[in-house]
Amino acid sequence: MKEQIRIIPIGRTSPLESLPLKRPEIKEAITTLAKSRPAMELPEGAQNQSNSLLLLLPGEIRNAIYRYCLGVRYDRVPRPPGPYEHPPGSYQYSSGLNEHPPDPDERPARDDAFNLLQTCRQIYTEARSLLERTAVAYVPVTGVTNFGVAIHQINRSTPADLLPAGVTVLQALTNFWHVRFHLHTATSLKERMNATNAISFDREACKLFSRLRQALLIFTSASPRLVQARGHAKRRAVVHFDHYFALWSKRIKHHQRVYTIFHLINLMGRDTDTVWEIRFYQNTEFDDIFGDGPRSRASVWNELVRLCQPYEHVTPKMEIYGADLPEGNDAYEHTRDITPSSIYWSSWPEDVPWRK
Structure with missing residues (x-):
């Protein structure tokens, strides 16, 4: 009989926070999740009891x-528990398109x-x-969302004891063929930098790469089983870093970070059962004010290209908005098509037209 533990919401106060996440534990949890699904076919001789005309x-x-x-x-998109709160004092995208998105509370839960x-x-x-x-499964990655806790809880209890949002995300990571990981972060009104009105992030933001690594470990551990079952077709995944490289990293660099972009790309590269795409936002709007904009973009892009180069199935893509690039339109492998970010999960900048 498995040891019973008290199931708690996944959050920053979890006593399981420091437990390591290992692939054998992940595979055990994947097996448990698979057993919790109804049988895919009826037993021999059994009749389907439904009178549905659909059949x-x-x-x-x-x-x-x-x-x-x-x-x-x-x-x-999985919904977080509780009502959505539009953060006050959020950044306004000055393109004239800063319409407020529809109120999520008006949509069914x-x-x-x-x-x-x-x-x-x-x-x-x-x-x-x-x-x-x-379908594409949207996996929000925040500093608070501890995927490792969910794995430990499944191995010590049952999937039914987890919060619904946690089970939904784990099922997406282990069973969906198309997955989009998207980084999200919340701003903190209590921790202003230098007693100014400058935006400061919640301290949990320093765990973004650690949380993303957990999600990637779970996803990549499930890939061989899925690919083998489907005749060696490839899974497809997009890892979207939002504004991490453009705006976030400088504001959370004073917090401790254990994992780097190298560790994350290495995890993707070792999963040859998946075609990976790395995406991120970049803004050219303030290049005339801050002269290091072009240099910063080039530095980020060159580093990503260097790290992805050993892996043919991992490619970076820069999503650019703002004025025309002073470097020229062909300076990077970029697109003007901006990937939407779910409004159900906090992010910054908040008031941008692709928050949907």
Whole structure:
């Protein structure tokens, strides 16, 4: 019988904070999660008890219905507990597009379309398999979100004892074929730098790379099993650093950091079952004011290219907004298409048009 422990919310006060996260423990938790899923097929001789007319339709039509109901065209974003709070004094993007995003409280906390998965085992199997194969799972990475605690709790208890958001994220890391990791951070009004109005980050931001490393360890530990089961197709993952290189790193550099971008890219590179893309935001808006903007962008880009060079399946992509690049439009492998950031999770700058 497994030792029982008190299940607590994953947060900064967790007594499990200092426990190391190892691949054998992750694989044990993945096995436990797999056993908690209903059987993918009915036992021989058993009849499906559902009278749903949906099962009378051809498989192609059922799949089209599943895609529409489950919204596979959109990133599937887990919701944090509690109401969303728009942080005061947040940065305003001065492009004239700084419209406030829609109020998340006006949206349902849970998509009723997912009741489809409770209809019967066959519909559950078909719909969930399609969702995991085709939808993009959005994995928010914050300094507070301790993925390692969830792994330890699963191995000492059951998935049912975890908070729903934690189980959702773990299922995404271990079963979805398309995953987007996105860094988020909260600003702190209590810790102003030099007693000024300058933005200061929550001290938990120093753990961003550590938390991302945990998520990558879980994801990469699950990749071989998925790839083998699907005939060696590749998983696809985007690791989005948001404004970490452009704005965040200078404001949290005074806090202790254990892991570096080298450790993270090394983890991605060793997972040859996944095609990886590293993305991040860069702003050219203040180049006329701060003369080191072009030099800073070039330094970040050259370092990422150097670290990714040994791995053909890991590529960086810079997402640039602001004025035209003084270096020339072909200076980097960049795009003007900005990846959205989920408004359900705090970030900075907050008032930008791609916070959705």
